[in-house]
Amino acid sequence: MDSMKAAVIYQAGEPEVLRLEQRPIPVPLIGEVLIKVKAFGLNRSELFTRQGHSPNVRFPRVLGIEAVGIVESAPGKEFKPGDRVATAMGGMGRYLDGGYAEYTCVPASQIQSVRTDLDWATLGALPEMLQTAWGSLFKSLRIEHGQTLLIRGGTTSVGLAAAAIAKNHGVTVASTTRKAGRESLLRDSGAEHVFVDNGNLAEQVKAVFPGGVDKVLELIGATTLRDSLRCARPGGTVCMTGMVSNEWAFKDFSPMDMVPTAVSLTTYAGDSDDFMATPLQDLIEQIVAGSLRVQVGQVFSLDDIVAAHRCMEENRAGGKIVVLT
Numbered sequence: 001m002d003s004m005k006a007a008v009i010y011q012a013g014e015p016e017v018l019r020l021e022q023r024p025i026p027v028p029l030i031g032e033v034l035i036k037v038k039a040f041g042l043n044r045s046e047l048f049t050r051q052g053h054s055p056n057v058r059f060p061r062v063l064g065i066e067a068v069g070i071v072e073s074a075p076g077k078e079f080k081p082g083d084r085v086a087t088a089m090g091g092m093g094r095y096l097d098g099g100y101a102e103y104t105c106v107p108a109s110q111i112q113s114v115r116t117d118l119d120w121a122t123l124g125a126l127p128e129m130l131q132t133a134w135g136s137l138f139k140s141l142r143i144e145h146g147q148t149l150l151i152r153g154g155t156t157s158v159g160l161a162a163a164a165i166a167k168n169h170g171v172t173v174a175s176t177t178r179k180a181g182r183e184s185l186l187r188d189s190g191a192e193h194v195f196v197d198n199g200n201l202a203e204q205v206k207a208v209f210p211g212g213v214d215k216v217l218e219l220i221g222a223t224t225l226r227d228s229l230r231c232a233r234p235g236g237t238v239c240m241t242g243m244v245s246n247e248w249a250f251k252d253f254s255p256m257d258m259v260p261t262a263v264s265l266t267t268y269a270g271d272s273d274d275f276m277a278t279p280l281q282d283l284i285e286q287i288v289a290g291s292l293r294v295q296v297g298q299v300f301s302l303d304d305i306v307a308a309h310r311c312m313e314e315n316r317a318g319g320k321i322v323v324l325t
Helices: 044-051 120-124 127-140 157-168 180-188 202-208 222-229 272-277 280-289 302-313
Strands: 003-009 018-024 032-041 066-073 084-088 103-107 111-113 148-152 172-177 193-196 213-218 232-240 264-267 296-301 320-324
Touching: 003 302, 018 302, 032 084, 032 120, 032 127, 044 302, 066 103, 066 120, 066 127, 084 127, 084 272, 120 296, 120 320, 127 157, 127 232, 127 272, 127 280, 148 157, 148 222, 157 172, 157 180, 172 180, 180 193, 193 202, 213 222, 222 232, 296 302, 302 320
Parallel strands: 148 172, 148 213, 172 193, 213 232, 232 264, 296 320
Antiparallel strands: 003 018, 032 066, 032 103, 032 320, 066 084, 084 111
């Protein structure tokens, strides 16, 4: 077989613009690895690209910024055929064809080997989700044992993973949800405090943490960032990582009005270097042991990629959406 099934986008639009077709299996060069994709997680950046908000991405393109699977071939012998691997970022789904296919070809420098019997649906949820949660917590927020952390957008897949990782690190976690019925989901993932988010959290947070929290992980975006900055104590840090509100920018940004005295504002984007720095094997072993809980939402097949994207767009997943090939 020298052709593969892939979901290809030719123009921006609704989920139906993702078209399943047969394409030639890529041929890896020295320094590249051909991966037989077993599963991949869906990411909001792919939703933004599909909607036409990624001007640097040229169509037609196979989307997908991550994948897990088995090495098919590695001409440079960085990996052996049959190795289980994970890859993320590094231009996947943007200027390289990405994971929405039965095979993907990526640079060896952005692949981690994983030794595990974890099922593909769970493994497929991990690379980008754990990279984003880990990098936000330890690279940008520099979280430390004994600190307090507010996760704004706690029911997102990254929010749930970040809560679990932070709790295991000895951090007191507070998470937000807009729906009171999701409190148990947040507590099960490691949140000690749950706030129902009405858009004005600072007063609620300061009723529990009088001086404010040490760190805030902002996963909703510009719509809530001003209020999140008011939740941090002087000397605290707010990291904007996510944009589930689809709001990238402020209409009017006045730093003196928006950023409280002595509160720091940072961001986290993450790239293949950050993925490679994520201790994926260690985190997988914690998941297998039951000491790190991750929330897989709905699982789809590649044939149902349109339905998977609609589920993501309508925020119906309740965890990370995974597609099996």
